[in-house]
Amino acid sequence: xxxxxxxxxxxxxxxxxxxxxxxxxxxxxxxxxxxxxxxxxxxxxxxxxxxxxxxxxxxxxxxxxxxxxxxxxxxxxxxxxxxxxxxxxxxxxxxxxxxxxxxxxxxxxxxxxxxxxxxxxxxxxxxxxxxxxxxxxxxxxxxxxxxxxxxxxxxxxxxxxxxxxxxxxxxxxxxxxxxxxxxxxxxxxxxxxxxxxxxxxxxxxxxxxxxxxxxxxxxxxxxxxxxxxxxxxxxxxxxxxxxxxxxxxxxxxxxxxxxxxxxx
Amino acid sequence: xxxxxxxxxxxxxxxxxxxxxxxxxxxxxxxxxxxxxxxxxxxxxxxxxxxxxxxxxxxxxxxxxxxxxxxxxxxxxxxxxxxxxxxxxxxxxxxxxxxxxxxxxxxxxxxxxxxxxxxxxxxxxxxxxxxxxxxxxxxxxxxxxxxxxxxxxxxxxxxxxxxxxxxxxxxxxxxxxxxxxxxxxxxxxxxxxxxxxxxxxxxxxxxxxxxxxxxxxxxxxxxxxxxxxxxxxxxxxxxxxxxxxxxxxxxxxxxxxxxxxxxx
Numbered sequence: 156x157x158x159x160x161x162x163x164x165x166x167x168x169x170x171x172x173x174x175x176x177x178x179x180x181x182x183x184x185x186x187x188x189x190x191x192x193x194x195x196x197x198x199x200x201x202x203x204x205x206x207x208x209x210x211x212x213x214x215x216x217x218x219x220x221x222x223x224x225x226x227x228x229x230x231x232x233x234x235x236x237x238x239x240x241x242x243x244x245x246x247x248x249x250x251x252x253x254x255x256x257x258x259x260x261x262x263x264x265x266x267x268x269x270x271x272x273x274x275x276x277x278x279x280x281x282x283x284x285x286x287x288x289x290x291x292x293x294x295x296x297x298x299x300x301x302x303x304x305x306x307x308x309x310x311x312x313x314x315x316x317x318x319x320x321x322x323x324x325x326x327x328x329x330x331x332x333x334x335x336x337x338x339x340x341x342x343x344x345x346x347x348x349x350x351x352x353x354x355x356x357x358x359x360x361x362x363x364x365x366x367x368x369x370x371x372x373x374x375x376x377x378x379x380x381x382x383x384x385x386x387x388x389x390x391x392x393x394x395x396x397x398x399x400x401x402x403x404x405x406x407x408x409x410x411x412x413x414x415x416x417x418x419x
Numbered sequence: 420x421x422x423x424x425x426x427x428x429x430x431x432x433x434x435x436x437x438x439x440x441x442x443x444x445x446x447x448x449x450x451x452x453x454x455x456x457x458x459x460x461x462x463x464x465x466x467x468x469x470x471x472x473x474x475x476x477x478x479x480x481x482x483x484x485x486x487x488x489x490x491x492x493x494x495x496x497x498x499x500x501x502x503x504x505x506x507x508x509x510x511x512x513x514x515x516x517x518x519x520x521x522x523x524x525x526x527x528x529x530x531x532x533x534x535x536x537x538x539x540x541x542x543x544x545x546x547x548x549x550x551x552x553x554x555x556x557x558x559x560x561x562x563x564x565x566x567x568x569x570x571x572x573x574x575x576x577x578x579x580x581x582x583x584x585x586x587x588x589x590x591x592x593x594x595x596x597x598x599x600x601x602x603x604x605x606x607x608x609x610x611x612x613x614x615x616x617x618x619x620x621x622x623x624x625x626x627x628x629x630x631x632x633x634x635x636x637x638x639x640x641x642x643x644x645x646x647x648x649x650x651x652x653x654x655x656x657x658x659x660x661x662x663x664x665x666x667x668x669x670x671x672x673x674x675x676x677x678x679x680x681x682x683x
Contacts, residue, residue, distance in 0.1 A: 222550055228519035232552070235522065236510060239503060246500060255492035258499065262521075264528035266542055274542050278530055282562035286486055288496070298546035 160198040160284065160322045161407065163191075164313035167206025167294070168330040169397045170245065176211050177237065179244050187328075187403055188248040191289075194407035198284050200320065201245075201256070201291040202313040208241040209234055209294055213306050218296050222303025231304050234296045235262055242293050249291065257288040261295040261307055268300040272307070272315050280320060292316070314381040318388050325390055326406050327378060328397025333415030334379065351417045353386045382417055392417040424462040424548065424586045425671065427455075428577035431470025431558070432594040433661045434509065440475050441501065443508050451592075451667055452512040455553075458671035462548050464584065465509075465520070465555040466577040472505040473498055473558055477570050482560050486567025495568050498560045499526055506557050513555065521552040525559040525571055532564040536571070536579050544584060556580070578645040582652050589654055590670050591642060592661025597679030598643065615681045617650045646681055656681040 165187060172178040191199070205213070213219060216230025242258050249256035259279065266274035283290045294309030310327070317325035337345035356379065382392050395402045395414035405412040429451060436442040455463070469477070477483060480494025506522050513520035523543065530538035547554045558573030574591070581589035601609035620643065646656050659666045659678035669676040 225519070225551055228521075228551055229514050232510065232514060232519065232521045236507060239507065239522065243500060243503065246496065250493050250496060255489070255496065257492075257496045257526075258503065258524075259527045260522075260524040261527075263523045263525075263543060264540070266546060274540070276528070276538070276540055278538050279527060279562055282530060282564070286562070286567050287489060287492055298543055298550070300546070303550050 159196075160200065160320055161196050161324055161326060162200045162202065162313055162317040162320070162322045163326045163403070163407070164309055164328060165201065165203045165397055166327070166329045167204030167209070167309070169328055170203055171206030171208060171241065173206050176207050177240075178207050179241065181244075183398065184245055184248045186400060187397065188245075188252040188254060190401070190404035191249065191407065192252040192254050194404050196407050199289045199407075200280065200284065200316055200322070201289060202309050202316065203241070203245060203291070203293045204309040205238055205241070205294045208237040209306075212237050213296065218304060219306040220302075221299065221305055231296050234306075235260075238293050238295050242291060246291055249289070255288050256291045257283055259283070259290050259292050261292050261312060262297045265295075265307060265312075266298045266300060267302075267305055267307055269302065270299065270305050272311065273300060275315070275319065277319055280316070284320075308377060308381075310378045310381045314385040317390050317392075318385060322390060325382075325385060325392045326403075327382075327392065327394045328403055329375070329378070329394060330396065330398045331375075332396045332413055333394045334375065338375075347413070348415050349413075351415060353383070353417075353419055356383050356386065356417060386417050386419055389419050391419075423460075424464065424584055425460050425588055425590060426464045426466065426577055426581040426584070426586045427590045427667070427671070428573055428592060429465065429467045429661055430591070430593045431468030431473070431573070433592055434467055435470030435472060435505065437470050440471050441504075442471050443505065447662065448509055448512045450664060451661065452509075452516040452518060454665070454668035455513065455671065456516040456518050458668050460671050463553045463671075464544065464548065464580055464586070465553060466573050466580065467505070467509060467555070467557045468573040469502055469505070469558045472501045473570075476501050477560065482568060483570040484566075485563065485569055495560050498570075499524075502557050502559050506555060510555055513553070519552050520555045521547055523547070523554050523556050525556050525576060526561045529559075529571060529576075530562050530564060531566075531569055531571055533566065534563065534569050536575065537564060539579070539583065541583055544580070548584075572641060572645075574642045574645045578649040581654050581656075582649060586654060589646075589649060589656045590667075591646075591656065591658045592667055593639075593642070593658060594660065594662045595639075596660045596677055597658045598639065602639075611677070612679050613677075615679055617647070617681075617683055620647050620650065620681060650681050650683055653683050
């Protein structure tokens with residue numbers, strides 16, 4: 156049984172200045188907090204990416220490749236703390252607008268195995284949503300049963316939560332209009348794909364390009380592979396441009412918006 | 420089988436200016452970070468209290484009494500965020516000294532039932548300690564199966580972890596020399612109890628006084644009741660004055676130090 160729960164992922168490129176280390180995009184964060192407040196979704200889980208908070212530190216210490224020596228331990232912790240700082244900024248904006256947002260640390264309760272979520276308990280999330288809180292999670296460093304530790308992308312987390320929490324829809328807020336036939340930032344003749352079926356998503360001839368900036372967790376290609384898994388489970392997914400004012404409000408309200416809709 | 424794991428609780432009165440809201444005691448935090456680094460315990464889990472970060476906000480919103488109306492939700496989240504801020508300050512000091520400290524959020528993976536820990540998984544803590552990290556947890560607001568939410572004291576958490584993680588010893592760092600026959604801050608003739616057995620701890624004639632400052636989680640009386648439960652499980656506990664320089668170093672090294680030792 157699906158309930159009214161929505162899972163909304165806000166990409167790191169939307170909420171941070173991705174080319175400048177540790178720089179939040181305050182106008183975007185405040186606008187999005189307001190759109191979420193105005194839309195008043197009855198049940199919502201938010202996941203945000205790392206952008207210029209998580210990625211540069213994770214890359215410096217090679218966290219995504221796993222534990223090799225003790226000198227990485229501080230880097231593991233520092234990457235997490237950078238994500239906590241970003242999470243606090245987002246929470247403060249949401250709380251100020253009136254959204255009962257509640258920060259949750261993925262690394263405190265999720266363990267991966269070779270990079271895929273392996274240990275997870277939904278109890279805290281379930282209780283939080285039940286009393287009316289809006290849990291706000293994020294891409295994080297996590298302990299890994301085979302690698303010691305690694306990076307858990309916000310994309311994997313959002314897709315996983317949408318499935319495990321039996322969400323009605325997963326909304327991926329990115330900084331482009333959706334999935335294109337090529338990278339729209341490099342190729343002006345790239346076309347937006349407005350509707351994708353699972354069969355089309357799995358077809359290797361649908362070449363979907365990544366974006367260029369440092370992203371230890373996979374960019375658009377990573378997103379598409381996470382979504383392929385999710386769509387298999389029957390959950391509708393919408394990729395929309397969260398950098399454009401009003402899109403997140405509309406998609407949360409169920410209104411028509413430009414983007415890529417992926418259905419089973 | 421006990422391993423070499425130590426659980427160290429640092430009281431909120433030690434690491435914050437308890438009478439001044441949101442004020443860390445930086446000199447104490449830096450000194451303790453250095454003592455922990457110098458002692459180089461092979462396996463350690465840290466828990467810290469809320470002091471002037473957690474208690475005033477939790478009290479304002481009546482978090483300890485449970486969920487009564489929606490207006491408390493923001494207060495629940497704000498209390499947690501205040502604790503996250505304090506945790507970040509402590510982590511930064513520890514990392515700077517060279518301790519591979521790793522922040523973990525109790526509310527992300529612990530649920531209580533009528534105020535007592537009910538849902539808990541030790542997997543992340545176990546993996547973190549295994550690769551050489553020093554998990555740093557704290558007293559936190561938590562979701563509660565009967566009350567909606569409540570406050571989980573650092574004392575309950577530290578005692579619980581010492582038991583579940585099969586610690587060798589639990590060390591409670593407080594701002595007095597140990598358990599006294601009366602409140603030593605009010606009664607100058609109060610005597611330090613250097614050794615307590617479970618039988619003595621359970622005897623109601625041993626009147627052990629609380630301290631006066633706002634503490635939503637029970638002060639010294641709360642500590643003693645948590646320890647009674649713990650000592651039943653056969654874990655040695657030491658209460659020492661962490662406000663006095665060198666005590667935490669000594670107790671982590673297993674050296675003799677003034678305080679109250681509680682044994683089965």
